[in-house]
Amino acid sequence: MKIAQIKAKIISNKRLKRNYWHLEFESSIIANNAQPGQFVNIKVSDGLGPLLRRPISIHGVKGSTVKLIYEVLGKGTQALSARKPKEFLDIIGPLGNGFGYKQLAKAGKAKNILIAGGMGVAPLVFLAEKIKPVKPLVLIGAKTKNQILCTPEFKSLGCTLKLATDDGSAGFKGRVTDLLKIVLEQAKPSRLFSCGPHPMLKTIARIAHENKINAQLSLEEHMACGIGACLGCVVSTKAGYKRVCKDGPVFSSEELIW
Amino acid sequence: MVKILKPNLSLAIGRLGLKNPVMVASGTFGYAEEFRDFIDLKKLGAIVTKTITVKPRHGNLPPRTCETPSGMLNSIGLENPGIDQFIEGKLPFLKKLAVPIIASIAAEESPDEFSILVKQLDKLSGISAIELNISCPNLQKDKLISQDAKETFELVSSVRRLTKKCLITKLSPNVTSICEIALAAEKAGSDAVALINTLSGMSIDVNKRIPKLGSWVGGLSGPAIRPVAVKMVWEAYNKIRIPIIGMGGIMDTESALEFFIAGASAISVGTANFINPRASIEIISGLKQYMADNNIQNLSNIIGRLKACND
Known part of the structure; x- marks a missing residue:
């Protein structure tokens, strides 16, 4: 599986409600490879604070768009929520092992x-x-x-x-x-x-x-x-x-x- | 003025020849496989492995990392598969890279473990050099070997007898005099010293009133410690003759250059690997650019060439 480090353009970054946010960015390579349960690791700001990347679970993909939702809890997510559409984020992904869902039991009540x-x-x-x-x-x-x-x-x-x-x-x-x-x-x-x-x-x-x-x-x-x-x-x-x-x-x- | 077309970044540390002076620091690069998707590993000057011990080690209780202002604390505790599993499972990949591999080693209980490890590594053609990690702050020891000049001398002397491979001694910044320890390593026959390991540190969650690390204390790294590291490299450079491998918060070309000018012959990229996996490779090309821009043919021409403020 291919992991990429990219500069991804933010499409939108909006508050959903309370301190929950929804962010969409453009990356065909991540969108094409992402599996449910995997995450991306984001450098939320270009400077030294926050220093480390922030891991955020992949919420969905649509075409070449990758969707995330996140809760603003600390300095990292706060800085992420301040990022604007058309800005670029340094993102690594898709990372980790996701859910295994192949060969699931077919539709049945609460299977x-x-x-x-x-x-x-x-x-x-x-x-x-x-x-x-x-x-x-x-x-x-x-x-x-x-x-x-x-x-x-x-x-x-x-x-x-x-x-x-x-x-x-x-x-x-x-x-x-x-x-x-x-x-x-x-x-x-x-x-x-x-x-x-x-x-x-x-x-x-x-x-x-x-x-x-x-x-x-x-x-x-x-x-x-x-x-x-x-x-x-x-x-x-x-x-x-x-x-x-x-x-x-x-x-x-x-x-x-x- | 003659323009430099091909800057020369090569150097030698004891018997170890390097095509460029940019290494990746122990513990921040795994066993290199983890970075294969991000960079051309063959371009690195050398790869220093995650520290290896005689037996497999589970490491410390999580949480093992936390972010601090412009830095991070870690208390990994030398988790590693042990020397046998390293040779069997990790070395084959490293050997194929044709990049000098520096095996970082440590002892858990007795300093004799260093001898056991060095004897085993000495026989391996895939290992170009050995780094003695006598400065890990995460082993719950009252005192590190590298906090005592006599112990440092004895340890380095004892393994020096066992190998002709390049020996690098990695030192702790948690000392009264870094020069005293660096001199002891030099006198005992170390080919180089690596400066600095992490600074001992602690961080507290004030809401829960608990330490942020599972083992309470850890090692501080990242840009926050860079001025401490640069100063120690500069101090040691003025006292010892063997090469210094400088490290501590190097993030980019500019911060790497600080170390060369302070007196480091080579540098290691550590915490930056976590944030930008390409940092080491970007620094290699950045150094070439700096040399071309400043008409410097050999990188050795800037090592330790610090000027006084009013020169």
């Missing part, structure tokens, strides 16, 4: 479930596009209603959607992992795909193990290089430390040690 926590929707929309004929069930969890993103995208892809919010402002009141347990009481899926906060993924790994379901989890870690060289972003697995940037970010739940 494939995508579970997103907060910003975790980003790569799962891309995955839902790739496995569109399978029509997966999508569970999205967030603290409150207006932190739930991408519901129109999932709906337009024909996915069944269930929401969970901590405050009950949308869908099930409680955690998305509790919603998952309820879903599992009714039907046993063949696969789970998830991206979200670490504690959520840990719970999903436990649920998957108890129910003997294959789960693929996309992890997040602070990265220095993003290309497997520095060994900074490691995670504990049964085969020792593995690199989130190169061996992941998607891992099988059975590999991971929590």
